[in-house]
Each structure stands twice: as C-alpha cells, then as structure tokens.
Amino acid sequence: MGHGIVKCIVYAVTMGILYIVMESMNNRNSGGKGASHNDSHYIVRVPSALKYVYMIMFFMGILLFFVFLLFKIKGNVTVTMGHLWFALIFAGIGLLIMIWATRWSIQVNESEIEVYRMFHKKTELSISNIGNVEIGKKEEIVIFDEKGKKIITVDGLSENYDYFIKSLRAYGKLK
Secondary structure, three states, X not given: OOHHHHHHHHHHHHHHHHHHHHHHHHHHHHOOOOOOOXXXXXXXXXXXXXXXXXXXXHHHHHHHHHHHHHHXXXXXOOXXXXXXXXXXXXXHHHHHHHHXXXXXXXXXXXXXXXXXXXXXXOEEEEXXXXXXXEEOOOOOEEEEEOOOOEEEEEOOOOEOHHHHHHHHHHOOOOO
C-alpha cells in the first residue's frame, strides 16, 4: 500500500474514534433518554432531525471510504486518491456538524439562561433582561438583548422548544 492510502486510513480511524468519543460525551452530558426536566429546568437543543443528518453523513462518508479503498486495493484504476479524500471530507463535514450541534444549547434554570454557541463564549442572562423576542414565519424564535443585538435564534423543531415558549410567556416576553 502506498503512503497516501495509509495516511487516509489513519485519518478515517481517527475520525471514527473522534465520533465515538464525541457521541459518548454528548450522551453523558445530555443525561440520556430519561433526563429529568420540567417547566423551569431544561435544556433547549438542536432538532433531533439534525442529529440523524450528521450521523448519516458521517457513516455514509466512512462507508464510501471503505468501498473506494477496497476497489483501490483490488487494483481498479478508475478509483483515485481523490475518491478516498472525497469520502473522508464528506464524513468530516458530518463530524463538524456533530461538533457544532453538541455545542449549541440553551440551558434554562428558572429565570436564568445560559446560551452556548459554536464560536462564541457562553452568554448568561436573565429572561427579564431579554429586550425583544420575535417569532418568525417558520415558528423560529429570535431573541434580542436590551440593546437590540440578536442573541440567538431557536428553531421551532428544537428539543424543549415548548418549555422555552412557556418560560418566555411566563415572564411576559411573548404574548
């Protein structure tokens, strides 16, 4: 096997290990399926559909990688290193979406909110300090601070979206 193929195999194995570690950390942090939450203590997370999308992207990329690798090892001249790199990049995009999705959340503890976004530091605020809340055409909630700066957008399909709506209504931020 050539040096390039070995390098690709190492990348694929590393990505697989990263996926397993990130998934186990995400399951541990979310408390699993039976995580306790109520109207005043909950975590708003990305929609479940996104989790399936990144999982399918990752596994499809890894499957493509191993299929292309098998053809490459068998000596099929139509399979190039570009095929292997494409499959790894496809799986890598799924892995990056997973990392973003596990980072994005809104933790609500009664009237206190902690907002976690990918390339931003944690934002802590009270629901009473929210300036404006708008509901968009697709039921997404856009939250602004007191100065009118957008804090975050919450999709209508997000986990615990209904709890979040109740909290905003309870504090008079939504009608």
